[in-house]
Amino acid sequence: MASLTVRKLDEALKASLRLRAAKAGRSVEDEVRMILREAAEPQDIKAPSGPARSQPQSHRARAASAADLPRVTLIIGGGIAAYKALDLIRRLKERGIHVRCVMTRAAQQFVTPLTAGALADERCYTDLFDAQSEFDAGHIRLARDTDLIIVAPATADLMAKMAQGQADDLATAILLATNRPVLVAPAMNPLMWANAATKRNVAQLARDGVSFIGPNSGEMAEANEAGVGRMSEPTEIAIAAEAMLHPPHTGPLAGKKILITAGPTHEPIDPVRYIANRSSGKQGFAIAASAAEAGAEVTLISGPVDLDDPAGVRVIRVESARDMLAQVEVALPVDIAIFAAAVADWRVANAGEQKIKKTASGMPPLQLVENPDILATVSKHQQNRPQLVIGFAAETQNLIDNATSKLKRKGCDWIVANDVSPASGVMGGDRNTVHILTRDKAEVAVDSWPMMTKEEVADALVAKIARTIGQQNS
Numbered sequence: 001m002a003s004l005t006v007r008k009l010d011e012a013l014k015a016s017l018r019l020r021a022a023k024a025g026r027s028v029e030d031e032v033r034m035i036l037r038e039a040a041e042p043q044d045i046k047a048p049s050g051p052a053r054s055q056p057q058s059h060r061a062r063a064a065s066a067a068d069l070p071r072v073t074l075i076i077g078g079g080i081a082a083y084k085a086l087d088l089i090r091r092l093k094e095r096g097i098h099v100r101c102v103m104t105r106a107a108q109q110f111v112t113p114l115t116a117g118a119l120a121d122e123r124c125y126t127d128l129f130d131a132q133s134e135f136d137a138g139h140i141r142l143a144r145d146t147d148l149i150i151v152a153p154a155t156a157d158l159m160a161k162m163a164q165g166q167a168d169d170l171a172t173a174i175l176l177a178t179n180r181p182v183l184v185a186p187a188m189n190p191l192m193w194a195n196a197a198t199k200r201n202v203a204q205l206a207r208d209g210v211s212f213i214g215p216n217s218g219e220m221a222e223a224n225e226a227g228v229g230r231m232s233e234p235t236e237i238a239i240a241a242e243a244m245l246h247p248p249h250t251g252p253l254a255g256k257k258i259l260i261t262a263g264p265t266h267e268p269i270d271p272v273r274y275i276a277n278r279s280s281g282k283q284g285f286a287i288a289a290s291a292a293e294a295g296a297e298v299t300l301i302s303g304p305v306d307l308d309d310p311a312g313v314r315v316i317r318v319e320s321a322r323d324m325l326a327q328v329e330v331a332l333p334v335d336i337a338i339f340a341a342a343v344a345d346w347r348v349a350n351a352g353e354q355k356i357k358k359t360a361s362g363m364p365p366l367q368l369v370e371n372p373d374i375l376a377t378v379s380k381h382q383q384n385r386p387q388l389v390i391g392f393a394a395e396t397q398n399l400i401d402n403a404t405s406k407l408k409r410k411g412c413d414w415i416v417a418n419d420v421s422p423a424s425g426v427m428g429g430d431r432n433t434v435h436i437l438t439r440d441k442a443e444v445a446v447d448s449w450p451m452m453t454k455e456e457v458a459d460a461l462v463a464k465i466a467r468t469i470g471q472q473n474s
């Protein structure tokens with residue numbers, strides 16, 4: 001009954017049904033059956049339709065916007081294993097990876113660009129000179145506008161061209177023009193794979209920095225043939241791609257979770273006015289960048305600042321001290337916490353819901369109340385106190401004395417003390433002179449560092465943290 005209905009539909013509807021079916025990996029008839037079944041189900045128990053929606057999506061896939069997703073360019077070569085490349089698109093997408101497909105002319109003998117484009121949610125590119133391409137010099141853009149290139153299946157011919165640096169079609173031109181990592185999944189007859197020419201090409205490509213997955217051994221498409229030459233399974237390729245896109249963190253803080261606060265807080269007076277301070281957030285952001293480079297998993301909770309997110313750092317932007325504390329509580333537990341934010345000590349108790357108006361009766365009665373002390377709260381946390389808690393002390397006088405009493409009062413392990421008197425130029429500036437106060441029971445030791453850029457201070461602080469954590473854990 002369903003197929004009868006399909007034949008009677010107008011062309012535009014049929015085309016959109018075909019596309020929907022291709023995306024879901026079903027025949028058009030099955031797709032129609034699915035639509036009818038869904039329509040017949042009561043609304044509140046309706047199941048999601050088709051693999052495109054019902055596939056398990058990684059957290060990364062759900063949380064990240066399309067622009068944040070890691071991007072793969074999948075070059076599909078002309079072999080019987082090209083059909084598996086279609087499944088590979090799905091396996092990559094369910095890992096939260098954006099996929100853009102390119103097909104060689106030979107690949108189009110096995111699978112269609114329409115199917116690959118439908119599965120990838122983006123048109124499939126096939127021609128070096130493509131009037132429809134939205135890119136100027138399309139092969140250059142396609143070669144660079146990606147985080148990883150996968151060639152699957154990589155035929156013996158395609159690998160020979162790659163090894164020689166030929167660029168006479170879109171796929172090979174992309175491979176020659178790219179500066180991104182390349183993962184190759186060979187697929188061919190075992191005799192072709194064993195051929196000395198193929199071995200030479202594979203060795204050359206490996207020397208050129210190309211990564212390989214497979215081929216596996218097993219049955220061939222040709223009757224009664226078996227051996228090494230089967231393309232790796234799509235899941236294996238997707239796992240290898242994921243490892244190349246997200247290499248395991250290495251470095252002295254690998255495996256450590258670090259929480260950092262930075263910047264000022266804004267405490268509202270009314271919807272348009274607030275209390276703030278001159279903190280730029282530069283020092284906290286520099287520490288976050290250094291810690292991420294040292295391999296840590298970094299969460300940076302920042303008040304309003306005019307700085308870009310450091311690479312590899314999860315940044316949460318907040319306004320007030322109370323917002324900051326709430327996000328800090330959510331980020332716990334962590335191994336190390338560094339409180340570099342210049343949190344406002346007070347907020348307005350009676351912040352106006354409307355803009356406060358000038359009146360003849362004088363100044364508005366602004367009543368201040370104390371903000372929660374985030375550093376002290378976390379230092380005294382019963383269940384979730386980090387192994388190392390570091391506070392900052394920004395002082396304009398009696399720097400070491402004030403920092404020492406702050407270390408004891410707040411219950412943290414270290415204080416990074418800096419002079420923020422206007423003459424020092426620290427607030428908003430690029431340099432900092434810091435003194436590191438550490439505590440061994442009642443004893444406080446002071447380590448004074450020379451003036452450095454905020455990045456250098458960050459690197460030195462992270463190195464000191466790594467040494468300390470290493471010693472504590474050994």
Ligand code: C5P
Pocket residue numbers: 261321339340341342343344345371372373374375376390391392393394406
């Ligand atoms: O008391 P003071 O503001 O000088 O303390 C500075 C240190 O305490 C910094 O590490 C700052 O991030 C932290 N702090 C906090 N919450 C507050 C006030 C300060 O975490 N409400």
